[in-house]
Amino acid sequence: MRSACVCCAALLVLGLSGCERPIAFDARIEPSLGHVPYAATILCRAPRGEYTYALPDGQVVTTADAELSVTVDRLQWSAEIRWTNGEQVRTDTVVATGSNARPTLFRPRINGIPSRWFLSPFERTLIDASYHEATVSTDVSGVLCDDAWHLVDVRLTCPLKTLCGSPIPDSIFCPPREDGVWHALYDAILCENACIVYPLYTAELAANGAPYAPRPEEGYVHSTSRVREIYDGIGFPSQEATIEIVVEDEWGRRTSAVFKIPLHATVYSTLDGPVPGPDDAVFYVADRRGVVYHRRTCDLVCSIAPSSRAYYCAQQHAEDAGLTPCSVCFGSD
Numbered sequence: 001m002r003s004a005c006v007c008c009a010a011l012l013v014l015g016l017s018g019c020e021r022p023i024a025f026d027a028r029i030e031p032s033l034g035h036v037p038y039a040a041t042i043l044c045r046a047p048r049g050e051y052t053y054a055l056p057d058g059q060v061v062t063t064a065d066a067e068l069s070v071t072v073d074r075l076q077w078s079a080e081i082r083w084t085n086g087e088q089v090r091t092d093t094v095v096a097t098g099s100n101a102r103p104t105l106f107r108p109r110i111n112g113i114p115s116r117w118f119l120s121p122f123e124r125t126l127i128d129a130s131y132h133e134a135t136v137s138t139d140v141s142g143v144l145c146d147d148a149w150h151l152v153d154v155r156l157t158c159p160l161k162t163l164c165g166s167p168i169p170d171s172i173f174c175p176p177r178e179d180g181v182w183h184a185l186y187d188a189i190l191c192e193n194a195c196i197v198y199p200l201y202t203a204e205l206a207a208n209g210a211p212y213a214p215r216p217e218e219g220y221v222h223s224t225s226r227v228r229e230i231y232d233g234i235g236f237p238s239q240e241a242t243i244e245i246v247v248e249d250e251w252g253r254r255t256s257a258v259f260k261i262p263l264h265a266t267v268y269s270t271l272d273g274p275v276p277g278p279d280d281a282v283f284y285v286a287d288r289r290g291v292v293y294h295r296r297t298c299d300l301v302c303s304i305a306p307s308s309r310a311y312y313c314a315q316q317h318a319e320d321a322g323l324t325p326c327s328v329c330f331g332s333d
């Protein structure tokens, strides 16, 4: 008792409000884990007072209720709760977490045929990432996700088409072309989450920024008068190509997967002997933001980031695009 009085005296000396027991305040949310969006309740424990709930969507609720029903609408959800009895103030934070699974990426469907798993050179090919359930005779395919998702990228690369150790991807088409939309007309049906490739075909970019199409494709330039394909006339043996698919779910999380797929050979040998191979291809490379173009064999090509490379079949095409020859690789001309 004597020591308690000493304590009170000490508190008074320190200017604190007295000898009351500290006010316990804590808040929690139940459940704190669930599939977003889900209903939850914030529960506070404190003496009578006023509560101010600051929710992550900016809403602020002031009430005498020690409970508040909320909707957890994001994967990392938190709210701050302020309690006061008019004299004292306490705050606490509650955190809830979304358990929503990331998308699961199964291999895409080729040309709408569940059992088909190969690519043929230059064949108009539909790569379809929409989800298709398994049947007794076919495997599941496409992107499985409880939540909304969208395609971010599809890349088809072939190991025999490389430059400075990184692949030269095949051209991708999404007819009818709309910025940022992944869909493709195939057999008169507009397939969502899909695109068209012509395996092995990589083209120059037209003035609209999209690749030249090897045949009419809505929204793309189809050039009949000039060759626009950088490996034109080159023979390829069979190889194992890679389809890479990147998706983003509605929470902004990106998930990707790569699928190896057999790619059949082109004609790469005739009775007259072998046709030119991938290393014999003659084409030119520029940085999309630069003003010069290079021979593919120029050392400077390797300093251009793969995503910034623009390819040209002929010097004239590069010059038509306003580029000038590199003084290093064309210096002796």
Ligand SMILES: [Zn+2]
Residues within 6 Å of the ligand: 293, 294, 295, 298, 299, 300, 301, 326, 327, 328, 329, 330
């Ligand atoms: Zn050069």
